[in-house]
Amino acid sequence: MSALVEHRHRSGRTGFRLVNALLLLLIIIIAVIAAFPLLWMLLSSLKTPAESMQTPPVWFPATPTPNAYGQVAGVIDASRSFWNSAVIATTTTAGILVTSLMAGYAFAKYRFVGRNTLFAVLISTMFLPPIVTLIPLYRMVTAMELNASLIGIILPNLANAFGIFLMRQFIAGIPDDLIDAARVDGASELRIVFSIVAPSVVPAIAALALFAFVYHWNTYLWPLTILQGNTENYPIVLSLSRLLSYNRGALNTGLVMAGATMAVLPPLILFVFLQRFFVDSIVSAGVKG
Amino acid sequence: MSDVSKRSTLIMISPAVVLIGTFIFVPMTLTIWLSFHQWSTQTSFSDARFIGLRNYEDLFSSLSAGRDFRIAFVNTAIYTALSIAVILPLSVMLGLLVHQTRIAGGQALRTVLFSTYMVPMIAVALVWSKLYSPSEGPINQMLSWVGIGPQPWLSSPNSALVSIVILNVWQQIGYFTVLAIAGLTQIPTSLYEAAKIDGANPLQEFFGVTLPLLRRTLLFSTVVAIINAVQVFEPVALITQGGPANATNVLTYHIRRVGIERGQGGLGSSMAVMLMLSLIVVIVLIFALARDKGEAR
Numbered sequence: 084m085s086a087l088v089e090h091r092h093r094s095g096r097t098g099f100r101l102v103n104a105l106l107l108l109l110i111i112i113i114a115v116i117a118a119f120p121l122l123w124m125l126l127s128s129l130k131t132p133a134e135s136m137q138t139p140p141v142w143f144p145a146t147p148t149p150n151a152y153g154q155v156a157g158v159i160d161a162s163r164s165f166w167n168s169a170v171i172a173t174t175t176t177a178g179i180l181v182t183s184l185m186a187g188y189a190f191a192k193y194r195f196v197g198r199n200t201l202f203a204v205l206i207s208t209m210f211l212p213p214i215v216t217l218i219p220l221y222r223m224v225t226a227m228e229l230n231a232s233l234i235g236i237i238l239p240n241l242a243n244a245f246g247i248f249l250m251r252q253f254i255a256g257i258p259d260d261l262i263d264a265a266r267v268d269g270a271s272e273l274r275i276v277f278s279i280v281a282p283s284v285v286p287a288i289a290a291l292a293l294f295a296f297v298y299h300w301n302t303y304l305w306p307l308t309i310l311q312g313n314t315e316n317y318p319i320v321l322s323l324s325r326l327l328s329y330n331r332g333a334l335n336t337g338l339v340m341a342g343a344t345m346a347v348l349p350p351l352i353l354f355v356f357l358q359r360f361f362v363d364s365i366v367s368a369g370v371k372g
Numbered sequence: 373m374s375d376v377s378k379r380s381t382l383i384m385i386s387p388a389v390v391l392i393g394t395f396i397f398v399p400m401t402l403t404i405w406l407s408f409h410q411w412s413t414q415t416s417f418s419d420a421r422f423i424g425l426r427n428y429e430d431l432f433s434s435l436s437a438g439r440d441f442r443i444a445f446v447n448t449a450i451y452t453a454l455s456i457a458v459i460l461p462l463s464v465m466l467g468l469l470v471h472q473t474r475i476a477g478g479q480a481l482r483t484v485l486f487s488t489y490m491v492p493m494i495a496v497a498l499v500w501s502k503l504y505s506p507s508e509g510p511i512n513q514m515l516s517w518v519g520i521g522p523q524p525w526l527s528s529p530n531s532a533l534v535s536i537v538i539l540n541v542w543q544q545i546g547y548f549t550v551l552a553i554a555g556l557t558q559i560p561t562s563l564y565e566a567a568k569i570d571g572a573n574p575l576q577e578f579f580g581v582t583l584p585l586l587r588r589t590l591l592f593s594t595v596v597a598i599i600n601a602v603q604v605f606e607p608v609a610l611i612t613q614g615g616p617a618n619a620t621n622v623l624t625y626h627i628r629r630v631g632i633e634r635g636q637g638g639l640g641s642s643m644a645v646m647l648m649l650s651l652i653v654v655i656v657l658i659f660a661l662a663r664d665k666g667e668a669r
Contacts, residue, residue: 103475110469110477114484120542121491123510124499139513182388189384193376205388208396210595210655212603214624215644218631219402220395222413239395242388272380301492303606304624308632320494324610327498336502343495350490358483365547366554 121347128152128340135336151337152345158338159322160315161345168300168318168349171236176295178241180288186242187250188276192262202251209244213304221308231313236306240299246291249364253287254280290364293357297350319346403648406641413637420638427642437630441643443618444626445650447533451622452601454537459548459597460590466545467552468582482553486546493543497607500539501526526612529619536607536620544600548593555589556582591662595655602647623647 127135129147155161189195190202220239221230229235257280265279281288303320310316314325319342326335326342354361402417407427411420430437466485470478488496503509504525512522525535559582567577605624608614614621614629623643631640 106469106472107475107477110475110481113466113469114481117484117488117542117546120496120499120503121488123503124495127502136508138507139516140508140510142510182391185384186388189381193381193384195378195381201385201389205392208392210599210651211396211400212599212624212647212651214603214605214627215403215648216396216399217628218413218637218640218644219399219406219417221632222417222637223395223399223402226416239391242391244392247388272376273383276384297490301490301494303492303494304603304628307609308628320492323492323494323498327610336508339498340502343498347491347495350492351487354487354490355483358486362482362486362550365550 124340124343124347128337128344130337132337149341151341154338155326155342155345159317159325159342161319161322161342163315164317164319164322165345167233167316168320170233171306171318172296172300174237175240175299176292178237179243179246179295180292182242183246183250183291184254184276184281184288185273186247187254188280190247190251191254191257192259202247206244206248209248217304217308224309230309231311231316233316235309236316236318239305243295246295249287249291250284253284257283286360286363289357290360293353293360294364297353300350400648403641403644406638407645409638411638411641413632413635413640423638427639428646430639431642431646437639440618440621440626441646444614444621444623444643445646447619447621448602448604448623448647451533451537451540451604452598454534455540455544455601456594456597458537458541459545460593462541462545463548463552463593464583464586464590466549467556470549471553471556482546482549484546485549488543489546491543493606494610496539496543497610500535500542500607501611504535526620527616529615529617532612532616532619536604536612539607540601540604544597548597551589551593551596552586555586558589559585587662587665591658594658598651598654602651 126143128151129149130141130144131148131150134141134144186205190198224230224235224239227235229238261279261283262275265275270279300318301320306318306321310321314322317325323339323342323346326339406417406420408422408424409420410423410426411417431441432438466481470482470485472478503511506512506522506524506527509525511525515521515523524531526532563581563585564577567581572580602622603624604622605628608620608622608625612620614625627640627643627647630636630643
């Protein structure tokens with residue numbers, strides 16, 4: 084009897100181990116498939132033009148050469164493009180943080196006529212694809228003579244529904260007593276937002292900041308439309324498309340891949356260090372929403 | 373919750389309300405208004421000439437403007453449906469894989485999957501155009517190892533749209549997997565224990581417990597996936613220019629080409645209105661269906 088139990092126990096454990104090994108194998112295979120395009124991008128950026136043109140393709144460059152990265156600077160003003168991207172992403176993010184904190188605070192902690200209706204109306208814009216407003220927006224910003232400028236890219240994006248939504252969710256969790264105590268001490272409402280409320284929702288602020296930064300680093304449609312070919316103000320994602328058209332064909336594959344690798348790095352690095360905040364905010368938006 | 377002065381309320385909400393009002397609601401209203409006008413995008417709004425429903429008539433006519441719009445509309449619908457058909461089941465499967473706690477590696481997989489969501493779509497498009505390259509690309513090379521002949525991918529009207537769906541799924545799946553994981557963590561473990569006592573096998577457990585309780589998550593994922601899918605632009609603008617033979621001409625690309633590049637602002641606006649109306653109808657339908665199912669349960 085005990086031998087039987089022992090046997091069943093053992094075979095159960097081997098079965099368990101086999102399933103675990105298969106699961107691990109599956110996880111590894113999926114991870115490799117998911118990472119493959121980015122690895123291919125990196126490898127291709129280190130190939131010589133001859134290697135890029137070979138059929139069937141060469142996977143690993145014989146002697147990895149960073150020449151392509153140097154050539155990028157000869158075709159586009161890479162440092163200027165990076166600077167433009169940084170200015171656009173940082174300024175937009177700062178604006179979104181301020182407007183979202185203030186509005187999120189009002190929607191979470193104030194009582195006023197039409198509050199829920201106004202909130203619903205603002206939130207509905209989360210579901211509006213940008214193309215629906217693109218044509219008149221292009222005309223409006225052009226009429227303001229902000230086309231072809233960085234301000235023209237930044238200004239329409241300084242507030243967004245997702246930010247207000249996220250901030251309201253988190254600020255609602257702050258005890259009213261904390262805010263009332265600050266009021267008794269004579270703090271102004273603006274002071275309360277930035278020195279009492281903001282420090283209490285740092286994880287949400289971090290998440291929103293990262294989201295906004297990555298989104299506005301990556302966004303393509305609006306800058307393309309409003310810059311009207313003014314390459315001086317191109318963010319890096321737009322300059323990448325210039326790399327592609329610079330010299331069509333396999334010759335420039337290394338060049339394009341080097342540029343793409345450079346453009347991908349800032350958002351990826353941010354993500355690697357701060358992925359916890361990204362994930363938490365998606366979860367709270369998805370579950371509570 | 374407190375009654376503060378009207379002034380404080382105004383100060384707090386006006387930056388966001390003014391910005392969203394000016395840069396979303398004003399242009400949205402203008403889009404609707406322009407759709408009833410003949411208007412060149414390079415002229416001021418006051419130059420728009422009222423033409424009633426003519427733009428809409430054009431969209432449904434046999435003119436090339438109507439044909440191209442309808443092709444773009446159908447392509448967008450196919451693209452959206454295919455994306456959702458792949459993303460929803462795949463995100464739940466990957467979510468279950470990451471969520472299982474039997475072995476380490478789940479969290480690492482989540483990191484790898486989600487990292488692709490950080491990559492600018494333009495870089496995704498560039499890299500995949502090389503992966504898809506019929507002769508110099510690694511995908512056809514790998515297919516040849518298992519005895520499958522070279523595929524034309526982006527260069528054939530039959531496979532170009534599907535090829536873009538694949539790269540879209542690759543970029544976005546991490547986001548939807550994280551949503552699925554969030555939904556899975558909300559399911560009380562007691563329900564699984566109860567199912568086990570009732571003698572449910574893993575398959576019955578999945579369809580009896582997991583899937584019904586993921587309904588809200590899947591509803592949210594579906595809506596987000598639709599909104600994301602109609603925004604596809606970069607791979608089309610950069611790699612295929614809507615071709616070959618209009619096979620990848622999608623609405624965001626087509627509306628921008630008509631309304632901005634060709635300057636036909638009125639016609640482009642009527643297309644944008646059609647897109648907006650279709651989205652409202654689809655999303656209302658999805659919510660209505662979900663509610664019906666919820667009540668039937």
